[in-house]
């Protein structure tokens with residue numbers, strides 16, 4: 079007699095078998111060969127102007143004078159123009175293939191290893207609003223942080239999304255994105271001591287204008303963070 083669990087698992091596999099998104103090899107979402115083909119970005123740019131080349135994606139001298147900016151830099155691991163990477167992100171975020179968080183975390187790890195960033199005191203995933211979390215079932219950025227397994231404290235309680243905002247992917251204009259996300263985050267008052275004078279690494283999957291990452295940095299710096307750097311898998 080086949081148990082219901084085995085039966086339902088078989089059903090899932092019939093409709094949606096686990097195969098490498100690159101070469102179709104069975105029993106893996108990404109084989110080691112295809113993983114090694116993923117491009118890593120070596121030349122990083124300022125996250126604000128996206129033109130000046132800076133070490134590890136530091137905010138350039140000119141842009142750091144912008145009083146709206148709180149982000150010290152953004153390291154971009156890979157490129158969204160790579161079809162396989164784009165497919166991985168799409169399957170992870172919109173087809174809920176949670177097994178892809180591990181190879182995506184490994185892409186981030188590779189980029190961090192090649193960077194000269196000092197070890198952060200804490201890692202903070204970009205939080206989802208409760209409403210969005212209910213819909214998705216898990217915070218995709220948080221799962222990547224867990225899989226990164228860097229032996230650095232990470233917390234999903236520090237930063238709270240206080241306001242629901244439409245997904246940034248649905249807002250096309252840069253200025254509209256920046257306005258929509260303003261004031262959307264705050265540090266939990268109970269967590270302020272864990273942030274004051276700390277070097278923080280923010281993690282998200284993709285960035286477009288950097289507005290979300292910057293708003294997280296604004297909230298963290300208001301709570302006394304010394305430095306806020308971020309790392310993303312790709313820039314859209």
Ligand SMILES: [Zn+2]
Pocket residue numbers: 098099100101102103108109110111112113
């Ligand atoms: Zn493959």
Ligand SMILES: [Zn+2]
Pocket residue numbers: 124125126127128129130137138139140141142
């Ligand atoms: Zn710049």
